[in-house]
Structures are given as structure tokens and as C-alpha cells.
Amino acid sequence: MDTKILPYSFYDRDTIIVARELLGKIIVHYHQDQVLAGIIVETESYGYSDDPASHAYRGKTPRTQAMFGPVGHAYVYFIYGNHYCFNVVARSVDVPAGAVLIRAVEPVIGVECMQRNRNLAKIKSLTNGPGKLTQALGITQQHNALNLMQSSVLYITQGRDIDERDVFITPRIGISKAKENLWRFCLKNNQWVSR
DNA sequence: CACCCGATTATCT
């Protein structure tokens, strides 16, 4: 297992490519003296003016600043009055904004702590959704705009490479616009993929 | 397991 932190050059590419390539990578969070980690098993790509479903579609606002900021940083937002969603800023140099939503992870380290964070014993539904994994890993608004390439608290490592045959691609979930784009990437045969 | 629905609040129009 490769434990190197993903470099700038990983994120400095087309957002859709990065979404695909993040599968198999590992999110690590040092949370209250515990190490929590999960393998990324589901992602979605969100673009700029080409993508009506993206928060960045209508240009920069206070909330979406991080999507326009440097790649390899976090974009965390609060949604439905209840949940945080964790994204990684990624895009090619010529595009003003873009991010990859982490929709599900497979819990690997600190599972008991994740269960406490979620107040839930069931392993199966611990991290199989974007709002669930942030709660399990202890990711909140305070991590917004954090540099994931420098931080010793929250970062993403190489993990393992995923073969094309182990990936399936679908439309994105939970959006009302641009439903036709196949910008959701999932690992096959993984019980933490949200559906 | 599938479908339906209410909760709850930051954000933008």
C-alpha cells in the first residue's frame, strides 16, 4: 500500500479524470487523538460554466470560494440543514473552478471511533453516503479550504490503483439539473457504494 | 428492499 500524499500534479488535471482517479485513494484524518481512514469508493465530478448542477456554475460566491481556489485543497459545505459534504478541488489550469465530491468510503482504520461519531453500530451504513462519511470521519466546515497536500491533520494518500474493469460509471445522484452527464464513478462489488 | 416524506438551515435570488 502506497502511503505517499497525493501531489499537486494529481489534482491539476481535468476534474472528471481526477474523480475517476480518486477511486482507491485513502482519506486520513487525525481526529481527537485517533487515526481515521477510509478508501474512496464513490466520487462525482462538478465543473464550472459547463455544469448547471455545480455550485460554481453562476460564478464565485462566498460559499464557493474554495472551488475557485488552489487545487488539492478541501471544499466543504453544509447542506439540507444537517450534513457536511467533502470535496477536493481539482481542475485543469485553464478552468476557473471544479471539485470532486467524495460520496462514499470503505472504513478501514478507526472503525469504532467512526461508529461513535455516527452513533451507529451498523458497519454497512457507516460511510455509504456523502453526509455519512463526513460525520464518521469528523470532517466539518472547519476543514473548508484546508490544503490537503500540506496538512498533517487531513490528507489523501495513493492507496492502490484501480483497474478500469472494476469501475462503473453512472449519472450523478441527487441533482435536478444536468442529470444526463455520466460523472459519477464507483467501485464495482463494494458494499459502501451508496446505491 | 423499494418508495415516500419530513427535518432543518445556510445560501442565493
Place this chain on the structure above:
DNA sequence: GATAATCGGGTGT
């Protein structure tokens, strides 16, 4: 004032 990149509980199959 409407909307939202969600979740969990309820009901029915």
C-alpha cells in the same frame, strides 16, 4: 421565499 451535491424513519412488498 425557494432551494438544496442528504439522511433516516415509516410503510408496504
